[in-house]
Amino acid sequence: MSKVQIVWFRDLVRWDTEYFTGNHRLESKFKLVYLSEILNPRKERIKPNEYDRITPIVSKIPFSNPSIELRKEPKTKMDMYAVYKNDLLVSNINFHQGAIAICRENKVFASTHYQPYIVNTDNIDLEFLVLVLRQNSYQEYISAKKIRGIKTESNFNFIKTLQIPLPPLEVQKQIVAQIQSLKAQIKALQVEEKRLKDEIEAYIYIALGLEKSKKQKDKRSLSCVLKI
Known part of the structure; x- marks a missing residue:
């Protein structure tokens, strides 16, 4: 005889089939814009023997805080990307978990497991961009898209396919000010x-x-x- 077990709806972590088929879509009262219109990858790359041993190197981007932590010792054995002030730095491995931050230093280096992006600030506020990319429902949207076949790092070929709600700049600034x-x-x-x-x-x-x-x-x- 089969046994029936009742599961409460509130206990289901994921119940929407769109998530598991990778068809999760964003809905917003504002227009949706592809990140390819906002972000442009910075490809200034150096080899270990070209490193000046002075410029700070990124250690990590914490999940809990959109900031860049730097290594205590400035040394490397890997190729690195140059990251400049107001670049958006993304962890290719942990992008879908919110490892995203704005570079506040004039210049740092990051391993190639990261990707710095030049942000088109003509139509988006930097703080607003980070708020949206780190928001829980947006990270679910990213995870759903990854299910469709992007199993490893979130490089620009994947990121450029994502959309983001884009209110007018003055509305973006109001949202940022209210949240702060x-x-x-x-x-x-x-x-x-x-x-x-x-x-x-x-x-x-x-x-x-x-x-x-x-x-x-x-x-x-x-x-x-x-x-x-």
Whole structure:
């Protein structure tokens, strides 16, 4: 006799067939533009023996933060691309997980597992571009497209086939400003949360008349001895 098991709809991570067939499409009230109209790959490449041992080298782009972390030691055994200020740097391996950042330095080098792009800023704001590319639903869109056959790195041949919603520049800037304001509020609330937690700890300590731990007492005694 067959056994029937009930699965809650909310527990299904992916339920849309479009995702698994690679046909997931973007929908937006704004026009959709292909990334090929916005991004142009920068192909300034150097070999290890051409490296000046001074220019910083990219270590990684964290998933949690759209920033570029640099290596502590400036040395390499691989070919690298030059990346300039306001270039969009993309991790070819982890593009679909949000490893995307704007270069803030005047110049850095990155291994060929990354690809720097010159951004056409005539019609898109850099901060807006990063916000969209790192947004969860957009990363799902990228992942769905990769299912259609792009199993390895996300090079420009793949990226140029992706579309992005493109509001007018003034609307883009408004969206960026609003999101930055919300992030600032979140940060302020986190600081306030820590202050209140510290206040709770201090109140409990005073209210209960707690004594310092033996370890702290011993440390204080040792400090007094050393002073003598």
